[in-house]
Amino acid sequence: MTxxxxxxxxxxxxxxxxxxxLYAAATLCGMIPPYWGWLTGTLFLLLGLWMxxxxxxxxxxxxxxxxxxSGLKPDMKVLDIGTGRGLLAIAAAQKGADVSAIDKWSSWDLGGNGRDAFEKNRRAEGAPEIDLYD
Structure with a gap:
């Protein structure tokens, strides 16, 4: 499991x-001048791929x-607010910090975040227990 x-x-x-x-199609159809269409389309593509x-x-x-x-040291207390799937909380716990994490997950969350996703990630990375609040 990863x-x-x-x-x-x-x-x-x-x-x-x-x-x-859309910019590529509009440029190919002659609706946008080629220079601006390809330039803008390329910038949108690069931004999306970078994300x-x-x-x-x-x-x-x-x-x-x-x-x-952040200067994190083992045994420091860490609070991760808006933890999502635990990216920072889990890494801090792996480094020996005493971590508490909180999030207000909702059923319409686009990222699939939630307590179950957080716990799966924590177990997959072998991190110690984390106090998790919602």
Whole structure:
């Protein structure tokens, strides 16, 4: 089992990619001047792809940098507010911090966040127990 932290703002990422396709189609149909159509479409495509890449891969390494910059030490108390699937809370617990995490999950949450997703990630990463509040 592997940890899954989801795609940040999935509708935003896929929306930018969709806009890129619309700009490409409009440019090919002659509705937008080629220079502006391809330039704008390419920018939307790159933004959408960057959001997907960051959400699925890069943020996993950035969480350790964030915690290092915070000066986190073992046995420190940490409160992760809006924990989602536990990206930072789990990494802090792995580094020996006494972690409490809180979130107000809802059934309409687009990211699939929730207590179950948090616990699956915690177990997948072998992190110690975390006090979890909702």
């Amino acid at each position: 940890a899954r932290y989801g795609i940040d703002a999935p509708y935003g990422a896929f929306g930018f990619i969709f806009l890129a396709l 997907l890449l960051y959400s699925t891969a890069i943020k996993l390494s950035h969480r350790h940098r964030i915690l290092a910059l």
